[in-house]
Amino acid sequence: MRAPIALVDCNNFYASCERVFRPRLHGLPVVVLSNNDGCVIARSQEAIDLGITMGMPAHHIPPETRRHGLELCSSNYELYGDMSARVLATLHTFTPLVEPYSIDESWLGFEGFDTSTLAAHCHDLRHTVHRWTGLPVSVGIAPTRTLAKLANRHAKKHPGTGGVFMLEGVHHPETQALLARTPVGDIWGIGGRVAVRLQALGIDTALALAQAQPSWLRQQFSVVLERTARELCGINCIEMNDAPDSRKMIMTSRSFGKVTSNRRDIEEAVRAHASNSALRLRAQRSLAGAVMVMLRTNPHMRHLSQDHTRITLPLPWPTDNTFDIVRTAQNALARLWKPQRIVYQKCGVQLMDLVDIDGQQLDVFQTPQSNDERQRSDHLMATLDQLNARFGRHTVTVGMQRSDADWQLRCAYRSNRWTTRWDELPGARLT
CATH class of the missing domain: 3.30.1490.100 (DNA polymerase, Y-family, little finger domain)
Known part of the structure; x- marks a missing residue:
């Protein structure tokens, strides 16, 4: 049997990075804006609860949200990138098999680990990441990447899991129940149009997709959807090297x-x-x-x-x-x-x-x-x-880069680059 795969995902990553060095933001709705402070690209749970949606233009954010202490933040990619690197360094102390998937997600392999203690190991991982970086993460553990995505989503949405959820096996009643209540459109890799087509054919949950005939899915849709269905059945079909080569330009x-x-x-x-x-x-x-x-x-x-x-x-x-x-x-x-x-x-x-x-x-x-x-x-x-x-970046540059030039990004709400700029390091105060 193949070793389980875990997906580690930083919760509300951009907003969480803003909170690490500004504790006053904890409990407040936090919104991170895109380049030039154009539209919403990240939200804390408190901002989501206020009805602020992804992609909402900054000038469309309802004024009444200010009464709830809404904090606008310009995107601070230098900080986010460095915090992501710190999380990765921490994950490497728990397993040598770490594959970054995005700035806030990584796949972890546990070849040779005792599966009976793996959940406890991942709880320790989660607490260590928070202690060393200040960032909350969720961990989903499963036999395949697609199932690990679903397990991670469950861990994030249900506080009773303690931020870690492990699928025991594909035929386990808890796994079957999770598949049955997961809409097909919420499965990793299934876009909106494919979801609509599947729903029209009566395949409206992850369980229904897992029970569909793989050869029929390949004929009617694509080999990608066939692989997704097999992954839901516990057959590992998706490898990271299946991703398109990003080194062409x-x-x-x-x-x-x-x-x-x-x-x-x-x-x-x-x-x-x-x-x-x-x-x-x-x-x-x-x-x-x-x-x-x-x-x-x-x-x-x-x-x-x-x-x-x-x-x-x-x-x-x-x-x-x-x-x-x-x-x-x-x-x-x-x-x-x-x-x-x-x-x-x-x-x-x-x-x-x-x-x-x-x-x-x-x-x-x-x-x-x-x-x-x-x-x-x-x-x-x-x-x-x-x-x-x-x-720090831009310490040595080719030619001058004026901070007040018209081409520079608007970032009226940007926080300090706390970890990468000498003049923006956080200060400590003795009490």
């Missing part, structure tokens, strides 16, 4: 805090996006062969000239060097730039033609870097990354 783009026609501002934004893309490129040990730069106006400002343009330029050779990538991105912007004053809302930089750093193949017409040049480049980039990791 890297895109960094963002709407400006204010629309602008200032070339200096846009050059600065392109430079920052190219630098961030290069950092991500090195993190996944890839090299890029080309750079695409995109500019876009606001389609809702129809009284102004509209423009949505892009250009792709090759790099001299596959590289992860920030300076080469920034230089090529700036050359691309120079070719895109129009002399008339067009007001832009967004720009982006995309790295393309990615290859693995250890599997690079040179074109016969390409001039390769010498070993010395490559070693100097690697050493320089490693030093750059170490300085920024030690002293």
Whole structure:
């Protein structure tokens, strides 16, 4: 029998991160807003209870919610990313088999663990994560990933579980009852349209899907739905490497805090996006062969000239060097730039033609870097990354990045980056 799989999910992750360093927010409704403080992307349970929905524009949040102490927070991805890394580091102390699934979720494997003590082990894991990071998590344990998702959802919604729920077996009465009360639309990987089609065919619960003929599901829908049904029956069919390869390109783009026609501002934004893309490129040990730069106006400002343009330029050779990538991105912007004053809302930089750093193949017409040049480049980039990791992001940058430039995000409600900025570290007070 295959070892159980656990899904660890941080509860209301963004809102919980905001509460770690601001205890006064506990018990209050907390809402996290998207880039430029546009719409709701995360909510605490108290905010959910007030009827605030995901995607709600910030200016549509009912004014009366303020009477309940509603706290608006600008997205603080630097803090969230660092807190996610701390959770991952903690999980690795409980099992060597940890696979991050998203910023707030991870799969855990328990090969060789005693299943009779596994629930207690995961309770200890949950308490340790909370003690070391301040973040609450829920743990679902089951024979397959799809069942672990359902178990995690049950653990999160039922306080009596203590935040940990383990499905004993597919045919266990408790498992069958959970499947019977789970709507088919709540199953991991089943979208709204597929759910509607299944319901029209009388398959409206997870139990009904598990009892459907797998070959019929494959014929009528897809192999993906067949796998999901088999997973509900306890047959492990979904592996993490079934996910699409995300290393074909890297895109960094963002709407400006204010629309602008200032070339200096846009050059600065392109430079920052190219630098961030290069950092991500090195993190996944890839090299890029080309750079695409995109500019876009606001389609809702129809009284102004509209423009949505892009250009792709090759790099001299596959590289992860920030300076080469920034230089090529700036050359691309120079070719895109129009002399008339067009007001832009967004720009982006995309790295393309990615290859693995250890599997690079040179074109016969390409001039390769010498070993010395490559070693100097690697050493320089490693030093750059170490300085920024030690002293905070953007400690060392290519060119200036003004915090008050029009392209910078609006973040009127952003909390401190408590764990990554020296000047924003939390203070301690003796009493």
